[in-house]
Amino acid sequence: MSKKIVDELIKQIESKQGAVPDERIQAIVNRIVKDLFYTIEEFDVTPSEFWTALNFLGTGANEYGLMAAGLGFERLLDIRMDEAEAKAGLSPNATPRTIEGPLYVAGAPESVGFARLCNDDEIGEPLVMEGQVFADDGVTPLKNALVEVWHANHLGNYSYFDSSQEAFNLRRSIRTDENGRYCFQSVMPLGYSVPPNGATEAVLKTLGRHGTRPAHIHFFVTADGHRKLTTQINIDGDPFLWDDFAFATREGLVPPVSKVTDQAEAAKYQLKGEFSHITFDFVLHADKQDVITTDITRVRAAA
Incomplete structure (x- = not known):
């Protein structure tokens, strides 16, 4: 997938966002999502790898500290x-x-x-x-x-x-x-x-x-x-x-x-x-x- 397609998806996601109670939080979350998108694309992360990671984070929530x-x-x-x-x-x-x-x-x-x-x-x-x-x-x-x-x-x-x-x-x-x-x-x-x-x-x-x-x-x-x-x-x-x-x-x-x-x-x-x-x-x-x-x-x- 080309970076252009990733950028277009990011732009589409951000275009759906209207007035928010905290613009700083909005900017930080948008940056995290963007960086993760680029990571998935750069390392060719598969759907199974993505959901395995997400499920792991859920089961390990009590150890976040x-x-x-x-x-x-x-x-x-x-x-x-x-x-x-x-x-x-x-x-x-x-x-x-x-x-x-x-x-x-x-x-x-x-x-x-x-x-x-x-x-x-x-x-x-x-x-x-x-x-x-x-x-x-x-x-x-x-x-x-x-x-x-x-x-x-x-x-x-x-x-x-x-x-x-x-x-x-x-x-x-x-x-x-x-x-x-x-x-x-x-x-x-x-x-x-x-x-x-x-x-x-x-x-x-x-x-x-x-x-x-x-x-x-x-x-x-x-x-x-x-x-x-x-x-x-x-x-x-x-x-x-x-x-x-x-x-x-x-x-x-x-x-x-x-x-x-x-x-x-x-x-x-x-x-x-x-x-x-x-x-x-x-x-x-x-x-x-x-x-x-x-x-x-x-x-x-x-x-």
Whole structure:
């Protein structure tokens, strides 16, 4: 088929469109349709191939969040946000952002200064992570900032999505104290892979790629007068640290992990033996007009 015939069909489709409530959406959808038409023509996609792909997307709808990360879309959106902030002259000192992923759950229990993310019988090496939240000068501590934290258990599963875990296990919200400090006690997370035999795994295997993530801990950090930070830290030493299928590892987000054996230090956190310790500070951008918002609209779970 000639490009002329494809162009004529596209023109015919667009000529049927009248007044619309959102011209931006109209333009974006028209562009997506046009690009897919050209892809079908260039690769001589058969009807069976087309409907197989469409049916696959339907059956894998519950993994769209994973596929968006695995195919690099979420990372691309972060790159565009970074460039927009740099162009607007925002401070380069802020903590790097990285992807949210699809497993946040709103409503985690809130405390001030300190939180325990799990019970004593949680499987895994005890972990204490602490630090401060600062304004973009890196000096002024932000009192009453909200640090939301969530991570997987030793099997790579997240509470709410895994019914075997208690509600909000390994999820908490911590208000910083008067010195901008936060602290939590949990267990060291492990890396994990996308669901076996799922849609995301099928797509990645087709592309010759793996679906494994390094061990990591997610954060939302918010404070009045500042831009919301979506980020995560990765655990140093993980074999997939710089080979994350979701492209989320960034310089500045791999803090050192130390081993603490002092019993007096353990007792401070109500622990009885050796534990791992991470210190990590968050630095937030100040609010600024006319810069794309960091409060992203997307479907999220709530318990």
